[in-house]
Amino acid sequence: MHELSIATAIVEQAGELAREDGTDAVAAVTVRVGELAGVVPDALTFAFEVARDGTPLASALLVVEQVTAHAYCAPCAEEFAVGMPPFFWCPRCDRPSQDLRSGRELEITAIEPVPAPP
């Protein structure tokens, strides 16, 4: 289950980002996951709950933002959703396009620190 190694990497990276921000407890981590990144969001959430144990993210929430996969058609100068499973065929001019513009994202976009006690 490769989600566990991804979740472990997210926990490590988020922990480092939090330290750079001067905090050692994280309330929530937001990740962008592309449709074609090969990650199942539910499996990632489950793996995250295993990976966060004993880290500054022990009580952190994982927020998964899914990114729709889009390819670009040069003749139409337009992006189109490739769908799932992906179909690299422009719906406007009926020609193939392999120019993927989004959908492979796998990145941390936000970290919410635990609010400091007053």
Ligand SMILES: [Zn+2]
């Ligand atoms: Zn087209």
